[in-house]
Amino acid sequence: AQKVTQAQTEISVVEKEDVTLDCVYETRDTTYYLFWYKQPPSGELVFLIRRNSFDEQNEISGRYSWNFQKSTSSFNFTITASQVVDSAVYFCALSEGFNTNAGKSTFGDGTTLTVKP
Amino acid sequence: NAGVTQTPKFRVLKTGQSMTLLCAQDMNHEYMYWYRQDPGMGLRLIHYSVGEGTTAKGEVPDGYNVSRLKKQNFLLGLESAAPSQTSVYFCASRLETSTDTQYFGPGTRLTVL
Numbered sequence: 192a193q194k195v196t197q198a199q200t201e202i203s204v205v206e207k208e209d210v211t212l213d214c215v216y217e218t219r220d221t222t223y224y225l226f227w228y229k230q231p232p233s234g235e236l237v238f239l240i241r242r243n244s245f246d247e248q249n250e251i252s253g254r255y256s257w258n259f260q261k262s263t264s265s266f267n268f269t270i271t272a273s274q275v276v277d278s279a280v281y282f283c284a285l286s287e288g289f290n291t292n293a294g295k296s297t298f299g300d301g302t303t304l305t306v307k308p
Numbered sequence: 309n310a311g312v313t314q315t316p317k318f319r320v321l322k323t324g325q326s327m328t329l330l331c332a333q334d335m336n337h338e339y340m341y342w343y344r345q346d347p348g349m350g351l352r353l354i355h356y357s358v359g360e361g362t363t364a365k366g367e368v369p370d371g372y373n374v375s376r377l378k379k380q381n382f383l384l385g386l387e388s389a390a391p392s393q394t395s396v397y398f399c400a401s402r403l404e405t406s407t408d409t410q411y412f413g414p415g416t417r418l419t420v421l
Contacts (some may be wrong), residue, residue, distance in 0.1 A: 195350070226409070236398065236412040282350050294339055294402055295366065296410065298350030 193218045195285050197299035203308050204273055207290045212302045214283030223287035225266045226296070230280040239281075241285065242250075242266065273306045280304070310334055312413040314399050320419045321389045328417055329384040330414050332397030336412075338404040340382040341366075342374060345397040347395075351398060389420045 194217040206209045216225065227239040241249065242259050250257045254271045270277055283299045315330040333338065338359050343351035343366075353366030355374040363374045371393060373385045382401075386393060396417050400410040 197350075200348075228412075234417075235414050236395070238409055238411075241409055284350075294408075294410075295341070295353055295356060296351075298343075298352070300348065300350045 193223075193287055193297045194219075194287050195281055195283050195297050195299035197281075197302050199302045200300070201303045201305070203307065205307045206275060207272050208306075209269060210273050210304065211272050212270075212281050212283075212304065214266045214268065216264050216266065216283070216285045218264075218285060218287050220246075220287040223285060224288070226284040227257065227266075228282045228284065230282065230301070233278070236282075239268075243277060270304075271301050273304075275306050275308055278304060278306045312399055312401055312411050314397075314413040314417060316418050318417050320335050320421065321386075323390060325389050325420075326385070326387050327389065327418075328386075329397055329399075329418075331382040331401075331413055332380055332385070333411070334378070334380060334400040335401065335403070335411065337401035338379075339402040340376065341400045341402075341410065342372070342382065342384045343398045343400065344368065345392075345398060346395050354384065354397075364370065389418075391420045392412075394418060394420045 196215045223244045225242045229237040230307045256268045256269045270301050280301045284296045286296045311411045312333045341356045342354040345351050357363050357376040361381040375383045396415050401411040402410045
């Protein structure tokens with residue numbers, strides 16, 4: 192069975208601080224995908240990134256960066272120079288076994304990030 | 309191209325009432341999913357479909373039924389609503405290939421009194 196753990200329930204930072212959101216996953220599959228989604232106060236889910244299990248390269252997109260480490264089963268998300276607009280709930284998710292599991296996703300419980308001005 | 313749409317956006321039911329939530333996608337996606345999101349929790353899969361005419365149970369299927377009579381539509385039914393079904397419901401769809409991302413609808417906020 193797959194599982195995603197986001198140990199940080201809530202994080203509060205002051206604007207311009209860097210912040211890292213942790214995600215630890217469990218899976219028996221060798222082929223799987225990891226995702227991060229943002230859910231702003233308006234409630235919609237915004238896709239941020241997808242990473243497959245064979246690609247451990249870190250990725251940077253503007254102020255966002257992701258660190259994928261298979262050795263520790265972690266897929267952490269860092270926001271550099273945080274802004275008030277980054278305030279949201281962030282979800283990490285795992286999908287495995289596309290051919291046998293219909294690409295079903297398991298979500299973590301989310302981390303609520305509050306960025307204060 | 310509207311993406312994934314959900315109808316209605318909000319609904320209040322009394323215990324025992326029934327209703328159907330509609331999810332529609334115009335991207336010709338094969339896979340469709342219904343999730344529920346409860347306060348302080350992530351999304352949990354209720355039911356899903358891998359193509360027109362197919363449905364399967366997810367993690368929390370009890371109390372819900374689904375149908376996928378047309379490829380573009382995925383209906384979620386509550387036959388006898390209970391307060392425990394108060395939640396935000398999200399629909400998602402995905403193209404068939406394994407590299408594809410799920411596209412989410414805007415959500416339906418359901419309250420059962």
